[in-house]
Amino acid sequence: MVDNGGEKSNDMERAFGLWKGKGKVAYTSYVKEDLTIPAGAKILVFQNPSATAENRQPNLRVVFVLEDNQKQQ
Numbered sequence: 001m002v003d004n005g006g007e008k009s010n011d012m013e014r015a016f017g018l019w020k021g022k023g024k025v026a027y028t029s030y031v032k033e034d035l036t037i038p039a040g041a042k043i044l045v046f047q048n049p050s051a052t053a054e055n056r057q058p059n060l061r062v063v064f065v066l067e068d069n070q071k072q073q
Contacts, residue, residue, distance in 0.1 A: 017058025
Protein backbone atom coordinates (compact mmCIF):
# COMPACT_ATOMS: atom_id res chain seq x y z
CA MET A 1 0.00 0.00 0.00
CA VAL A 2 1.28 3.46 -0.83
CA ASP A 3 0.64 6.64 1.13
CA ASN A 4 -0.22 9.16 -1.55
CA GLY A 5 -1.95 12.02 0.15
CA GLY A 6 -4.93 10.17 1.56
CA GLU A 7 -5.65 7.94 -1.44
CA LYS A 8 -4.73 4.33 -0.72
CA SER A 9 -4.90 1.28 -2.91
CA ASN A 10 -3.36 -2.17 -2.85
CA ASP A 11 -3.03 -1.90 -6.64
CA MET A 12 -0.46 0.91 -6.56
CA GLU A 13 3.21 0.00 -6.58
CA ARG A 14 5.74 2.49 -5.28
CA ALA A 15 8.36 3.39 -7.88
CA PHE A 16 10.46 6.29 -6.54
CA GLY A 17 10.40 9.83 -5.14
CA LEU A 18 11.45 13.05 -6.85
CA TRP A 19 13.14 16.02 -5.20
CA LYS A 20 13.30 19.55 -6.64
CA GLY A 21 16.46 19.96 -8.67
CA LYS A 22 18.76 22.93 -9.10
CA GLY A 23 19.45 25.09 -12.13
CA LYS A 24 18.08 23.58 -15.33
CA VAL A 25 17.21 20.28 -13.61
CA ALA A 26 13.51 20.22 -12.66
CA TYR A 27 13.61 17.12 -10.40
CA THR A 28 16.15 14.53 -9.34
CA SER A 29 16.00 11.04 -7.86
CA TYR A 30 17.89 7.80 -7.31
CA VAL A 31 16.84 4.18 -7.41
CA LYS A 32 17.87 1.80 -4.61
CA GLU A 33 17.17 -1.40 -6.57
CA ASP A 34 16.23 -2.60 -10.04
CA LEU A 35 12.84 -1.33 -11.07
CA THR A 36 10.57 -2.92 -13.66
CA ILE A 37 7.39 -1.17 -14.68
CA PRO A 38 5.20 -3.46 -16.80
CA ALA A 39 4.26 -2.34 -20.30
CA GLY A 40 0.89 -0.63 -20.29
CA ALA A 41 1.10 0.41 -16.64
CA LYS A 42 -0.33 3.80 -15.74
CA ILE A 43 2.23 6.11 -14.12
CA LEU A 44 0.86 8.40 -11.40
CA VAL A 45 2.70 11.26 -9.68
CA PHE A 46 1.42 12.60 -6.35
CA GLN A 47 2.49 15.83 -4.71
CA ASN A 48 3.82 15.46 -1.18
CA PRO A 49 2.62 18.47 0.83
CA SER A 50 4.64 17.27 3.83
CA ALA A 51 7.96 17.70 2.00
CA THR A 52 10.33 20.29 3.46
CA ALA A 53 14.06 20.90 3.24
CA GLU A 54 14.29 19.90 6.90
CA ASN A 55 12.59 16.49 6.66
CA ARG A 56 14.16 15.57 3.28
CA GLN A 57 10.97 13.90 2.02
CA PRO A 58 10.49 13.84 -1.77
CA ASN A 59 8.41 16.61 -3.33
CA LEU A 60 6.71 14.12 -5.63
CA ARG A 61 5.96 10.40 -5.26
CA VAL A 62 5.84 8.26 -8.39
CA VAL A 63 3.75 5.08 -8.42
CA PHE A 64 2.40 2.79 -11.11
CA VAL A 65 -0.80 0.81 -11.40
CA LEU A 66 -2.11 -1.85 -13.76
CA GLU A 67 -5.70 -1.43 -14.89
CA ASP A 68 -8.04 -4.35 -14.13
CA ASN A 69 -8.09 -5.48 -17.77
CA GLN A 70 -4.26 -5.65 -17.83
CA LYS A 71 -4.03 -7.78 -14.67
CA GLN A 72 -5.97 -10.61 -16.28
CA GLN A 73 -3.59 -10.89 -19.25
